[in-house]
Amino acid sequence: MKSKILILFINFLAFNTFAQWQPAGDKIKTRWAEEIDVNNVLPEYPRPMMERSDWKNLNGLWEYAITKAGAPQPANFDGQILVPFAVESSLSGVQKSVGEENELWYKNSFTVPASWKNKKVLLHFGAVDWETGIWINEIKVGTHKGGYAPFSFDITPFLNKSGEQKLVVKVWDPTDKGYQARGKQTSNPRGIWYTPVTGIWQTVWLEPVNEIFIQNVKSVPNIDNESLNVLAVTCGTSFGDYYEVTVKQGGTTVSTGKAVAGEALDISVPSAKLWSPESPFLYDLEVKLFSNGKVVDEVKSYFAMRKISTKRDESGIVRFQLNNKDYFQFGPLDQGWWPDGLYTAPTDEALKYDIQKTKEFGFNMIRKHVKAEPARWYAHCDKLGILVWQDMPNGDRSPQWQNHQYFNGTELKRSPESEANYRAEWKGIMDYLYSHPSIVCWVPFNEAWGQFKTEEISDWTKSYDPSRLVNPASGGNFYHVGDMIDLHNYPGPAMYLFDGARANVLGEYGGIGLALEGHLWATDRNWGYVQFKNSKEVTDQYVEYAEQLLKMIKSGFTGAVYTQTTDVEGEVNGLMTYDRKVIKMDEERVRQINQKICNSLHK
Structure with a gap:
């Protein structure tokens, strides 16, 4: 009888907690918004590339308050907020x-x-936008600046011996009034600029480790040498400590290797199964850290054997290659926005959905546009098989923009603080995404926004990760650096420049608009680069542009990006509506022409 009463009481508490939270506002929402459980919000392990068995999720209902900048910690809070959804979002409940x-x-x-x-x-934070201060039991334990890269603190010394621990977080975000990376956020949403995202927007979690532990695992495949280069980045190690790496295929050990802490290791992967969008095979990786002959830490990871490069073909055109074969990369511009969660997908299923649909549309690539996603998004790309071009989110100001010639103007001069912040954020993004095989291209700048010291930044990016391509200036302000020249043209494809020394890509085109009643963020201000009235007209135009692109592949294009995956706020030029409830084109016709483009360089 007592157990039944206890169950009823727990159910009552759960219902009462849920009843205190509801999505705010009357904007459109995805179907996944209805599946949110405030007691189990985004419960999936947040770091698939380096997994431990023990952790604790802190997502859920927290208290929040908004105060004047510089004011002391409030004695009373304003209400509850659902973490990790930004305070401006519907799903935050605020x-x-x-x-x-x-x-x-x-x-x-x-x-x-x-x-x-x-x-x-x-204490781990997936991402908080933008300047964050952390207190544990009334003691300030640290600060962090940056809206996209994960960060963490060792909070052990500040914990009470038992009982509840108090966590307070303060966030300041100037949005477009500062120099920081912000992507498409603006204080005045309109056109291609969207709602601000302030505060916690990725999972917050706790993790126990020993005094000596693994901080990160970086892996780089080499298919030509049938090997994998691995570096276990460690903390607290001393002379004599070492780590062991084991490669497994379906539970069977392929090879093992050992190296002292701080030293990289080349490990054999004979007769490797190669990863590609057509066959996304992943190997398992186990890393153990030893001190005084005993295992003190152990993490599980994975990797893929794949190679991305460029090579001049028999016609003298520089082509992308995947695994030493010519390969046309084609995909949508994916901005990763949600009508209910803004930067944060409502569920992991929702996060995965856009990638699955991209594959079903017949694409083999995604350009992740001026946003970095949670690590799980890239893990889904790894497992499903899709190439990723990763943009650095733009920030600071936009100088003059030249996109029909090589740049001969004056680059943006950032302040020392702005420049240092860019470098730290870009390195942080690259560090946490470094081992994901789906990522094949880094994009430091887009359409001149915040673009500075282009040659230096491009060279540093290539030096820091020589295993991937660098697209130094997507859409304009071109220099003779990096691996490609990236043209933008709307609405139809066009080749208005050609670089004989590098790969030539069409980094943006399309933007075909269709506004569908009942699926609009705003009913009075919707636009696309061109607008049509029904699905057939939109599909016809898409296919016409695709046929034009096919002809340009012969002339030199080796990659292209169509704008875009979904509608975003006032933009109605998505393949899908913003709420993901309607595919706006004839999916089979789109898939057929996309596959024709993707296979255009296959021999």
């Missing part, structure tokens, strides 16, 4: 603006599992 003159406060409490005794406790 949907309030913050602005540069205010700060956003969060408060939560947690307990540390008894089994973590004698362990270090790391």
